[in-house]
Amino acid sequence: MPDSQEYRFQVNLSGMIDILSNHLYSSPRVFLRELLQNATDAITARIDLDPSHRGEVFVELAGQGADATLLMQDNGIGLTEEDVHEFLAMIGHSSKRNGTELLGETSFIGRFGIGLLSCFMVSDEIVMLTQSASGGPSIEWRGKPDGTYTIRKLETSLTPGTKVYLRCKPETDFYFEAETVELDLLHYGALLPYPIRLSAQGSEHRINPEVPDWIVRPDLARGSRDEVLRFGENMLGERFRDFIPLRTSTGRTGGIAYILPHAVNLNAKRSHKVYLKRMLISEQADNILPEWAFFVKCLIWTDELQPTASREHFYENEQLERVRGELGEAIRDELIQMSEQDQTRLRRIVELHALSMKNLAAEDDEFYRMIHRWLPFESTYGHKSLGELIDEKQTLYYTPTLDHYRQLRHVASAQSMLVVNGGYIYEAELLESLTRILPGIDVRRLLPEDVSLAFTDLNAEERSLTLQAARAADLALQRFRCRILLKRFKPEELPALFTLPEEAATLRSIERASEESPQAFASILGSLGGSLQGDASSYSLLYLNLSNPVVERMFTGQSTSRLSTLIEMLYANALMMGHYPMSRSELALLNKGILSLIDWSIEPEKGE
Numbered sequence: 001m002p003d004s005q006e007y008r009f010q011v012n013l014s015g016m017i018d019i020l021s022n023h024l025y026s027s028p029r030v031f032l033r034e035l036l037q038n039a040t041d042a043i044t045a046r047i048d049l050d051p052s053h054r055g056e057v058f059v060e061l062a063g064q065g066a067d068a069t070l071l072m073q074d075n076g077i078g079l080t081e082e083d084v085h086e087f088l089a090m091i092g093h094s095s096k097r098n099g100t101e102l103l104g105e106t107s108f109i110g111r112f113g114i115g116l117l118s119c120f121m122v123s124d125e126i127v128m129l130t131q132s133a134s135g136g137p138s139i140e141w142r143g144k145p146d147g148t149y150t151i152r153k154l155e156t157s158l159t160p161g162t163k164v165y166l167r168c169k170p171e172t173d174f175y176f177e178a179e180t181v182e183l184d185l186l187h188y189g190a191l192l193p194y195p196i197r198l199s200a201q202g203s204e205h206r207i208n209p210e211v212p213d214w215i216v217r218p219d220l221a222r223g224s225r226d227e228v229l230r231f232g233e234n235m236l237g238e239r240f241r242d243f244i245p246l247r248t249s250t251g252r253t254g255g256i257a258y259i260l261p262h263a264v265n266l267n268a269k270r271s272h273k274v275y276l277k278r279m280l281i282s283e284q285a286d287n288i289l290p291e292w293a294f295f296v297k298c299l300i301w302t303d304e305l306q307p308t309a310s311r312e313h314f315y316e317n318e319q320l321e322r323v324r325g326e327l328g329e330a331i332r333d334e335l336i337q338m339s340e341q342d343q344t345r346l347r348r349i350v351e352l353h354a355l356s357m358k359n360l361a362a363e364d365d366e367f368y369r370m371i372h373r374w375l376p377f378e379s380t381y382g383h384k385s386l387g388e389l390i391d392e393k394q395t396l397y398y399t400p401t402l403d404h405y406r407q408l409r410h411v412a413s414a415q416s417m418l419v420v421n422g423g424y425i426y427e428a429e430l431l432e433s434l435t436r437i438l439p440g441i442d443v444r445r446l447l448p449e450d451v452s453l454a455f456t457d458l459n460a461e462e463r464s465l466t467l468q469a470a471r472a473a474d475l476a477l478q479r480f481r482c483r484i485l486l487k488r489f490k491p492e493e494l495p496a497l498f499t500l501p502e503e504a505a506t507l508r509s510i511e512r513a514s515e516e517s518p519q520a521f522a523s524i525l526g527s528l529g530g531s532l533q534g535d536a537s538s539y540s541l542l543y544l545n546l547s548n549p550v551v552e553r554m555f556t557g558q559s560t561s562r563l564s565t566l567i568e569m570l571y572a573n574a575l576m577m578g579h580y581p582m583s584r585s586e587l588a589l590l591n592k593g594i595l596s597l598i599d600w601s602i603e604p605e606k607g608e
């Protein structure tokens, strides 16, 4: 076997720089973030040496258009000549790491040793003047994107710190405009604990506000409600009315979860603003809160998570999992606390986000268990929370569809029967799975047939007395494929109850569609409907209540001449009470019936 020879990889330096500077980051804008991060790290390092040191960053813009330049100056630790050779000249080497460990804990934001290269997105040269706080000469370093650099010792000594100069390259002058720079400095540095000053167009001012104490001590936030809400509006661009302070057990991650003031789609992208060591890392951190916390928008700061090289996300590791869990717990605890001490507040939140909360509860038992008592439902006892409904009765009856609920609610409420409407999206599913999260609870599905069983049959005498009228009534509704059933039931004020078995419902919809559709379509629908027509189950049922005085008079009186019109009117009325859409012929029937009633009331029946 021939001796193998060892070679070294060759690196195309300018190609690497191009990849790192132009393709790692989402936008050229981030060069300002990288500069601000380096300034922040340098100030942190200096404060480590001298805790009384007060950090400051100064940004100056000069020149116009293609001549625009930007200076960023910090009073941080600075670099010695040795540091410059070691850290600036060696890509991928950073002064901020603990040894070689890339993901270890440090008090700095930077760690990869590539951030400065982002400046090549907007400038063809980086000029750095630096003076180390530990003494030595001031150094000038000039780096180019082709991988060459020069170093020069300056004759005069600068004050400790670092100045970075950039001259805009063609077509990047936008990033050097005062407005853009001001916005971006605020965007990235709003929470930094030292002043950032900007000098441009002859004036100088501070960019970032004083950071309120409650940002790092969220327990103080409750005492500054208005200020916290105003701050949220400025930072997140929405007007909030409620918030939950967040803090992990280590105290190294915290923030404010603002309750979204409008309903949101569960699948909408989350956009929390996350700050690492007080610098904005991401506006789209979607993995820092549990999935179920979709109803909040957060300002979060952390100094215990590791950013990826692009800075726009955090590493998905155990630490992130713990932080996510604990932030979720902070929100959950507050919800639970609200449920004990401030139910109005909780109800407001749940009602606002009811649809999404129901959606999530249907998928996530743990969330459902936590929130179930406050989910709102419609019931024969009014609009109530599930908790209130559970407390009302031992058995919770629910209808699986809205149609069923409409049919049942009058009879059920008249009989003081608690029936929950499970007809809206996710509701039947939630009610069905209630036993899973609350073992022992008795939940039953209810169909109109079940309630009609509770109706009382007529006795033999009543049956014979009403026989003739009942036949006439049945005949009157033949053409609507509706049968009548004479019973006694509560409430007495309810004369009739319309119920619609499933097949009859299909047929009704087909008929209504044929009335609306053009001829050809109608005939297709017609033949489809025809196949169902002969079946007894395709008939709807109209229960007539003999306990109702008007119905009683109709069926036990002598005169039957007006009976068919009256039955038709009861039929139309029952349809309306059940919110059934009416066909054209049913509307015509109603119209004709009303006119007859008016006519009769004006001119009494002959012989009466």
Ligand SMILES: Nc1ncnc2c1ncn2[C@@H]1O[C@H](COP(=O)(O)OP(=O)(O)OP(=O)(O)O)[C@@H](O)[C@H]1O
Residues within 6 Å of the ligand: 034, 037, 038, 039, 042, 074, 076, 077, 078, 079, 087, 088, 093, 094, 095, 096, 109, 110, 111, 112, 113, 114, 115, 116, 117, 161, 162
């Ligand atoms: N303003 C500054 N003050 C002092 N040192 C600086 C400054 N800017 C850069 N440096 C030095 O240059 C090195 C390289 O900076 P660069 O931004 O490329 O990488 P980094 O900050 O170490 O890591 P990252 O790629 O994660 O940002 C730093 O490690 C630091 O030693």
